[in-house]
Amino acid sequence: MESKSPPRCPSSVTVRRNPYRKARATPLTNPPQLPSHSTSSSKLPPISSFPIQDILSEEIPQNAPPTVTVTAASQSRSQDSIAENLRVYLRIRPLVPLKGSTKNVGDQNPSSRTKNVWPQNPSKKDSVREKKNSKKKNNESCVTVSEDCHSVTLSPPLPLQESKRIKSEVYEGFSYVFSADSTQSEVYEKMVNPLVEDFLKGKSGMLAALGPTGSGKTHTVFGSAREPGMVPLALQRIFKPAPACSSQSSRRFYLSIFEICAERGKAERICDLTSDGQDLSMQQSAIKGLQEVLVHDVAGAEQLIGRALLKRSTAMTNANSQSSRSQCIINIRRGIDSSDAETDEQSNSTVLSIVDLAGAEREKRTGSQGTRLAESNFINNTSMVFGLCLRSLLEHQKKPKKALQKHFQNSLLTRYLRDYLEGKKRMTLILTVKPGEEDYLDASYLLRQASPFMKIKFTNIEAQSNLLCNKRQFQTTFRAEQPKRIKLGSRDASMIEGKIARDENRLHDEEDLRICNAKFKNCTPLNLNSDNLMKRERNHQIMQNFAKALWSVLKQHNEKLKVAESEIQILKENLRNEKTRSIEMEKELNNLRSFCTCSKENSVASTIVKVGENFESTVHSEGHTFCSFDERNVKVLSPNCNCSPENGDLVRRQQQDMSSQILSHKTSSNLSGLECIDDKQEPDALVRSSEADVSSPSICVSNENCQIFQIHESFPGTGNIHEDSSESNYVVAEHLDPKSDVKVSTSGNDSSASVEPGQQLGEKNEDLLDLLVSPKEVKHTQQQDLTYVPETEIRPDTSCNSSRKEKPKRRLLPASSILVREISTLDADEFDKPRGDGVGNKLAASERQRTQGSISLLRLLKSNLHSLV
Ligand SMILES: Nc1ncnc2c1ncn2[C@@H]1O[C@H](COP(=O)(O)OP(=O)(O)OP(=O)(O)O)[C@@H](O)[C@H]1O
Structure with a gap:
């Protein structure tokens, strides 16, 4: 079986000391972009924020030559530093x-x-020989x-490598x-x-x-x-x-x-x-x-x-x-x-x-x-x-x-x-x-x-050290030369020489002191080194950029200020014009007020409301006055007036006047127990007339020059719903002046009769004017006590403005046409038919709405019309 030996340890490992490091190039930073400013006086761009961060992040490239201007004398010193x-x-x-x-x-x-100068230890002789x-x-x-002659490799001798496992070392970074x-x-x-x-x-x-x-x-x-x-x-x-011209020839060493x-x-x-x-x-x-x-x-x-x-x-x-x-x-x-x-x-x-x-x-x-x-x-x-x-x-x-x-x-x-x-x-x-x-150990150490x-x-x-050095040299020179001179000659001669030497030394001393003082004067306290120079250079650059940026921003502000000043001048001019205009308008207003007071006195007297017997007359003035008349109750409600303040005030005053001045203008009208409650204060308030004896219809005119009434077909509060709701019926009553001619025009979908504008009405015809309230709108009601008129139903006539005052509009309201129609049809069947005869449901329904008062009113109208024709 083959035994595997462990991998051999390398005999030497290179340990690098002081590795050569390349100086990292300092990234060049662009100089801060100064905010550009336009000279447009009309529209200036917004002033950019002050680039303080850019300025402070200014870096001076290390390789950049110093831009500080130095004199020739200080140049050599700065190089020294x-x-x-x-x-x-x-x-x-x-x-x-x-x-x-x-x-x-x-x-x-x-x-x-040569033989070793020192006696050798005998015990070490053999070992020394072996080593040798x-x-x-x-x-x-x-x-x-x-090869580059900037580093060396130190390799330990083999015995040291083997015994102590010392590795070779590389030392780098030498100058040479x-x-x-x-x-x-x-x-x-x-x-x-x-x-x-x-x-x-x-x-x-x-x-x-x-x-x-x-x-x-x-x-x-x-x-x-x-x-x-x-x-x-x-x-x-x-x-x-x-060379002869060189200053070196005059130097001493x-x-x-x-x-x-x-x-x-x-x-x-x-x-x-x-x-x-x-x-x-x-x-x-x-x-x-x-x-x-x-x-x-x-x-x-x-x-x-x-x-x-x-x-x-x-x-x-x-x-x-x-x-x-x-x-x-x-x-x-x-x-x-x-x-x-x-x-x-x-x-x-x-x-x-x-x-x-x-x-x-x-x-x-x-x-x-x-x-x-x-x-x-x-x-x-x-x-x-x-x-x-x-x-x-x-x-x-x-x-x-x-x-x-x-x-x-x-x-x-x-x-x-x-x-x-x-x-x-x-x-x-x-x-x-x-x-x-x-010598490896010595070299390695x-x-x-x-x-x-x-x-x-x-x-x-250099400057400081040189001063010190000069001082030292002066000391050494002075003291070194002294014994030299003392040794000269005999005792007397030495005394003389000593005196001369002292004088010379004093002179030398004074000269050296003079040189020292001159040096001290010339030696600027420039304790500069390169770091300080770089710092100062950077500070200089920062301050320069700061000044530039500040100047630019100030310029922008100045231009903006100029524009603002011109605008202020224009505004002042406008203000002056407006003031003159307002004065003129005030004058006009005063004139108008004076005119209005005159008109008001006249118009109040012309407000007449005539309500027929057993009628509840619900009149909705266009945002001004709402009147509900009953045979016993007369309600005058004044909703909010949305007209112009001037007119509103006038109308309000008229309403107040109306509460006390519901007068019978042409016909006799006895209204007793009349109460006027402004619905502004009490929306559900009623003006009650416990006993209202209205013998003839009347016309209600509330505006001083023109009053437009809008009479709705139905009012939820009253519960009176007209049968024919598709028809929009309106009654317009115009009264320019109580004393002037009254012009009445009526119109409607089924217009059967109309009074042409401009037609002058005589005293006889004034009754007709009183009947401008449609029978459909003037409904009989069984309500004896209260009539609720919701505020939402009160629609103010916003068109009531000054222009209308000047040129009143005439409207032919369909209600009048209905009135005329009913008058025309009165002969045919209405009067003869007994009430509730049950001939037709539809007729009966309409009849139910017609009260005795309305019938008498219609009759009266008819007779007047006939006489008019
Ligand atoms: N570069 C060289 N070339 C030729 N011979 C040298 C060189 N350097 C030193 N020697 C010889 O080495 C011997 C020792 O040198 P040196 O006396 O200068 O050493 P040292 O460092 O001064 O020693 P120490 O510190 O004991 O005085 C001298 O005989 C000198 O001639």
Whole structure:
């Protein structure tokens, strides 16, 4: 049976650190659309809402060049203030050093190696030999540079892969990775030359070399005679002959070299390497008494550096025959001639610092003991503090709320480099590693520690820092030169010299103070960095857009205001016209009122209601007066008048008058006990006449000029239903003036008789006028007490208006025709027939409606008609 083995674990896994991230392009936002406005004065579009959201959402594209107008002087400062990421370079030392470089003990041929300077632990001898043998066999590089020279792959040696299962790691994001075969000049060109060029332009900078011991830091920084390092190359560039017209010819460069070391495990101290090596002290971030040597050319500078390096503390370790035991700092300060003081003051404090840190050591590798071990602790401690400062700065930049830890206080080196370690000045790191398999742990440790540093951003506050730097330089120069002068000559001479020196120093002091003051004046408080610039740019854009939008909206409002003002003018004009019209109308109304009062007095007297005996006369005036007459009861109901107020008032007054002035106009009419109840107050109220002796019909005229009565065929309230309901019968009574001629016209479906309009009636014929109430409408009723007239039946005549007053309409009402017909048929049968003879039901039914009063009325009418004819 075949046993299946589990899938093999891959020998190495690539762990990517600091993956390269492409900056995401900031979406370009269109500028806010300003509300367009038309200039139409007649109809303006509604004013658009203020685009405050659009304005506030304004974003400044990161790639957009700043549009803030800056002066030429401030331009360079603003460039300084642009934040930059910390540049981190990596240099890989060759496995086998080039011929001529016999410094490194460990890399030399074992036979030619010097004996280990430190006594070896006998128990470890065998194991060391075995390891050495294995190294010979597997002396391969564990660092592989990528093709783009921005990343490296660190592969653990096979024993580590197998025993500890350590995977290979990729470190990306380096500014550049110099492979083992890279030359010094190549490194200089890519790494240091930009710094030097910036330095010559007036920008300070620092280059710091980090790495384990023996990895090539000192070689990179100082180099050798054959392979000059970065410092000599930089000096060559600095002292490179410049064109005569260039201002560089008038510049001076000062060199200062010092080291920070801890001898025999004691406290740190600062040694000036250019002088006799006296100890210096540090106040805050400034070194007191540090000597600056004015250098005029490359040779003088190299000579000075050479002498200084001889004073530097070095020692032989197992890892390096000349292992640096101190941190060495070289400052190249750019000075100026007094003639250029006013024009180029800032460059006076520009410093290029190059730091060669002592390499971190592992006790196992170096085999340090005693003093060397103490030195090793100091070196490692300083390296650790340096790394802590950078890590703290990185964390602070990631989380600004998190306070920046003050790790720099823990060592003199970090105190001195405070501005750089707090991100205020530009710094460049060069990491050096040994690629051998035995150096894997050192390289891995360094890369893990230092690779995140490339995310650090530096905000250059050149102006402030330069002031500080200048102050420090002033202190150092002043104190450094003092002992130099004291040493001169004998006692007397020294006194004289001292006096002269003091005077000179005072002069120098005053001059420096003057320069400082001038600098302070010129140094604008532009504590700008790129973020601030972007913020200010964005604010500027927002304010600009805000102003534009505000202007546009105000313009629209202004135009709208103009239109509104013109409308107001028109309205005012109209109002004036209306006022004049209303005054005219008021005058007319007053005239009419005066006229009406005259007419009213006349018309009231003409209101006559004559009701025949045993008749209940139900008269429905067109919305004005409703009268129900009975032989004993006379009801006068005044429904709501829907006519015009003027007429309504008049009619109401007439109605009130009517209640008391039901007069017998032509004929004698005795109405007693007459009551008038306005149905407005009491709908069912009755005007009763207990005894009504009406001998002759009468005409009821209620309007002052024209009164139209509409007599319905039936009234539900009274219960009197006309037989022939299909016929619409109306009685129109017109009375223009009681004294004027009365015109009566009657018409109907079966019109048999009519009185032509305009026909004048004599006194005899006035009875006929009284009979304009149709017999059908004037019905006999047995109701003795109450007659209910529903309000709905009272139909006001809305046509009663002023126009009617002027030109009254004449209507021929069918009721009159019926009346005439009945009069004509009266001879034939009505009078002779006894009542209720039962000849015909239909006739009998009609007869039932005819009362004795109606018969007598008809007779009277007939006789009058005959006489009229
Ligand atoms: N790129 C290189 N090419 C040739 N030789 C090199 C290179 N880098 C270093 N070396 C040689 O390696 C040896 C050790 O180098 P170096 O003294 O510069 O190491 P280091 O990092 O300064 O060590 P330490 O921290 O102990 O001072 C020297 O002999 C030097 O010549």
